[in-house]
Amino acid sequence: MSSLLAGFWQRLQRGNGRDAARRRERHVRLVPAARESGLFLVLRRMRAPLVALIVIYAVSVLGLTLIPGVDGQGRPWRMGFFHAFYFMSYTATTIGFGEIPHAFTNAQRLWVTFSIYLTVVGWAWSVGTLFALLQDRGFRRALVTIRFSRRVRKLREPFVLVVGYGQSGRRLVYWLDMIGRRASVMDVAQDRIDDVELAPLAMVAPAYAADARVPDHLLRAGLAHPLCTAVLALTDDDEANLAVAMTAALLRPDVRVFAQTLSASARDRLRLFGNPTAIDPFDRFGDYLRAGIRAPASFRLIEWMTGPPGTPLPRLREVPRGRWIVCGYGRFGRHVVADLRAEGMEVTVIEPGAAAADDPEIIVGYGTESAVLARAQPETAVGFIAATDNDTSNLSMIAAARAANRDLYLIARQNQRANQRLFRSIGVDFALVPAEVVAREIFADLTDPALYRFLTLVPTQDDAWAEDLLGRLQRACGERLPHLWGVRLDRATAPALAMWFAEGRTLSVGALLGGRARHHARLHVVVLMRVRGGEAMLLPGDFVDLLPGDELLLAGQSDGRRAITAILAAEAPRDLALLGVDRPAGWVWRRLARPTE
Amino acid sequence: MNLEKVVFGFFILLAATLNFGFVIGDIADPMLHNEYELFAALVVSLVATVLKFGDRTQIGAVHLATSLVADLQLIAAAVVWAYAANAAASGMTPHHMASIVSLAAGALFANVVSVVLLVAETLSFHRR
Numbered sequence: 001m002s003s004l005l006a007g008f009w010q011r012l013q014r015g016n017g018r019d020a021a022r023r024r025e026r027h028v029r030l031v032p033a034a035r036e037s038g039l040f041l042v043l044r045r046m047r048a049p050l051v052a053l054i055v056i057y058a059v060s061v062l063g064l065t066l067i068p069g070v071d072g073q074g075r076p077w078r079m080g081f082f083h084a085f086y087f088m089s090y091t092a093t094t095i096g097f098g099e100i101p102h103a104f105t106n107a108q109r110l111w112v113t114f115s116i117y118l119t120v121v122g123w124a125w126s127v128g129t130l131f132a133l134l135q136d137r138g139f140r141r142a143l144v145t146i147r148f149s150r151r152v153r154k155l156r157e158p159f160v161l162v163v164g165y166g167q168s169g170r171r172l173v174y175w176l177d178m179i180g181r182r183a184s185v186m187d188v189a190q191d192r193i194d195d196v197e198l199a200p201l202a203m204v205a206p207a208y209a210a211d212a213r214v215p216d217h218l219l220r221a222g223l224a225h226p227l228c229t230a231v232l233a234l235t236d237d238d239e240a241n242l243a244v245a246m247t248a249a250l251l252r253p254d255v256r257v258f259a260q261t262l263s264a265s266a267r268d269r270l271r272l273f274g275n276p277t278a279i280d281p282f283d284r285f286g287d288y289l290r291a292g293i294r295a296p297a298s299f300r301l302i303e304w305m306t307g308p309p310g311t312p313l314p315r316l317r318e319v320p321r322g323r324w325i326v327c328g329y330g331r332f333g334r335h336v337v338a339d340l341r342a343e344g345m346e347v348t349v350i351e352p353g354a355a356a357a358d359d360p361e362i363i364v365g366y367g368t369e370s371a372v373l374a375r376a377q378p379e380t381a382v383g384f385i386a387a388t389d390n391d392t393s394n395l396s397m398i399a400a401a402r403a404a405n406r407d408l409y410l411i412a413r414q415n416q417r418a419n420q421r422l423f424r425s426i427g428v429d430f431a432l433v434p435a436e437v438v439a440r441e442i443f444a445d446l447t448d449p450a451l452y453r454f455l456t457l458v459p460t461q462d463d464a465w466a467e468d469l470l471g472r473l474q475r476a477c478g479e480r481l482p483h484l485w486g487v488r489l490d491r492a493t494a495p496a497l498a499m500w501f502a503e504g505r506t507l508s509v510g511a512l513l514g515g516r517a518r519h520h521a522r523l524h525v526v527v528l529m530r531v532r533g534g535e536a537m538l539l540p541g542d543f544v545d546l547l548p549g550d551e552l553l554l555a556g557q558s559d560g561r562r563a564i565t566a567i568l569a570a571e572a573p574r575d576l577a578l579l580g581v582d583r584p585a586g587w588v589w590r591r592l593a594r595p596t597e
Numbered sequence: 598m599n600l601e602k603v604v605f606g607f608f609i610l611l612a613a614t615l616n617f618g619f620v621i622g623d624i625a626d627p628m629l630h631n632e633y634e635l636f637a638a639l640v641v642s643l644v645a646t647v648l649k650f651g652d653r654t655q656i657g658a659v660h661l662a663t664s665l666v667a668d669l670q671l672i673a674a675a676v677v678w679a680y681a682a683n684a685a686a687s688g689m690t691p692h693h694m695a696s697i698v699s700l701a702a703g704a705l706f707a708n709v710v711s712v713v714l715l716v717a718e719t720l721s722f723h724r725r
């Protein structure tokens with residue numbers, strides 16, 4: 001209903017002439033002001049030395065043509081412009097072929113001596129200016145800007161504008177690259193931008209060091225580009241993220257905006273501008289944890305579906321119920337404690353700082369000290385969370401807790417990506433990397449709207465359903481995380497199937513996945529969802545029919561994905577899979593085969 | 598008064614006048630066309646071109662384009678002269694001279710466009 005209303009509203013707006021004019025005006029304003037080229041910058045700075053060089057050449061050549069000389073027989077002879085220019089050209093560039101066509105008189109030699117020094121000065125000035133210009137920081141910066149703008153302008157595929165190349169930005173750009181989506185990157189720090197060039201990306205990601213709070217910089221990074229599909233504000237600064245989201249909402253209301261927020265106030269202010277998706281990693285982690293306590297299988301399912309495809313399946317212990325110990329009562333600690341208490345758990349908090357003052361039940365002290373830890377009685381607890389913003393203390397707390405009680409469920413907040421190995425070898429059950437939470441969330445939402453819809457539907461199902469699906473996914477995809485992709489059975493993405501339907505034939509889910517035709521073993525692919533006319537059907541069985549225009553969400557490994565793509569796209573693999581007939585694929589052979597049929 | 602504008606206007610006008618001075622006269626008569634005048638026209642035209650570098654406005658771009666055309670025509674004329682005087686077996690013939698002068702006349706046309714642009718720019722500046 002709401003989409004219907006929205007469509008009606010849009011049509012109303014489109015009919016409004018004044019509004020259209022305003023939109024045109026806005027478009028004009030969005031066109032980047034100056035399209036400079038590096039050549040023009042050089043030429044502008046080189047004006048004076050170039051004029052000097054021309055004048056010096058002109059004077060020298062003119063002098064040579066005016067000064068009387070003699071030819072080989074001693075008769076009076078005057079050098080023409082052609083010879084004078086030829087002589088000056090090789091003399092000024094210090095090639096020096098000698099005095100031609102005839103030996104010079106003393107008067108000519110006098111003039112040539114003068115011209116040689118004159119031209120050397122001219123060249124030295126020109127070349128010196130050119131090199132100084134190439135060394136100039138401002139000029140180099142201008143060149144980088146020009147190159148970046150050009151690269152962004154030349155993007156011909158949909159791309160995502162990533163502001164902030166920190167831990168989450170880095171991951172997202174890499175994952176998007178893996179599935180063939182492009183990104184344009186902006187960050188205030190030059191060294192991070194240098195990292196983009198070194199990143200193992202399949203496609204070049206244009207990157208630029210600039211303050212994203214300035215709208216012009218965002219426009220240069222492709223905010224106004226028609227193929228910009230989303231803006232991700234992932235800087236560490238809430239204020240900057242807010243500025244980016246605001247700029248995007250005002251200048252390009254049609255692109256999606258994702259912003260990382262660390263405070264509730266920033267989240268509220270963000271909502272004032274359009275409809276950006278605010279992601280608070282600590283809040284999200286609390287939600288995960290609650291889901292993990294309430295519905296372990298659904299939790300694991302979501303974990304599988306939002307992870308990077310092709311990586312090994314994450315092994316998770318079930319989150320236990322009982323008393324928990326939380327060390328660190330900062331932003332993250334507060335969220336987690338509140339979520340655990342909301343799930344009816346008893347929580348003991350250890351906190352050294354001022355935050356402990358407002359709650360008498362909090363044990364004041366450092367969790368790394370064994371005396372303090374002993375007061376929290378780790379022997380009787382079921383879980384331990386190291387939640388400070390210092391990785392070294394988190395690691396030592398984990399070690400101390402493990403020594404006190406071997407069976408504790410250990411959760412650590414990992415702040416630095418570089419410490420990943422340490423957390424892995426100490427053997428925590430769950431390391432929360434805030435950056436990872438943000439990146440996964442956005443990745444799931446961006447890559448596939450169908451997937452995102454599926455993920456929102458998972459919590460509506462019971463845990464047994466999720467358990468069953470986990471088993472099916474594992475049978476189909478083995479020990480690695482599945483690829484998830486959506487297909488639409490229409491003429492554009494599935495031409496071979498469109499023809500199939502046009503011939504009046506029918507198709508069911510089971511037939512598509514195969515296993516019945518002679519040459520076709522069943523594909524290792526699971527159909528997660530069928531969407532028809534806005535209605536979603538979860539896990540359609542083998543006998544569910546498919547119609548043109550249906551959308552499917554599929555899960556499988558890359559070989560399954562390739563097979564499905566081939567069936568949808570070309571007639572020969574389609575007929576081999578669905579009919580068991582090995583048809584010729586080339587045009588000539590098809591022509592030849594037709595009469596015999 | 599802006600000295601830069603004076604220098605700019607001076608070179609554009611001088612390029613046009615020198616060019617005109619060279620072109621005027623019977624097209625095929627070598628006696629009526631001075632090689633020093635062609636040389637001066639070429640040098641001044643080159644200087645005018647460099648002075649137009651780096652102006653990013655629309656009118657600046659057209660200015661530069663006209664100058665480049667004039668340079669090209671004058672260089673072609675100079676090359677024909679050098680060929681006729683030094684390399685051709687027949688020496689300078691009326692036919693060669695006619696080619697040189699017609700090339701220079703083409704450059705003159707570009708220079709006139711340049712002057713028109715200059716005048717138009719000046720007038721619009723005054724009106725503002």
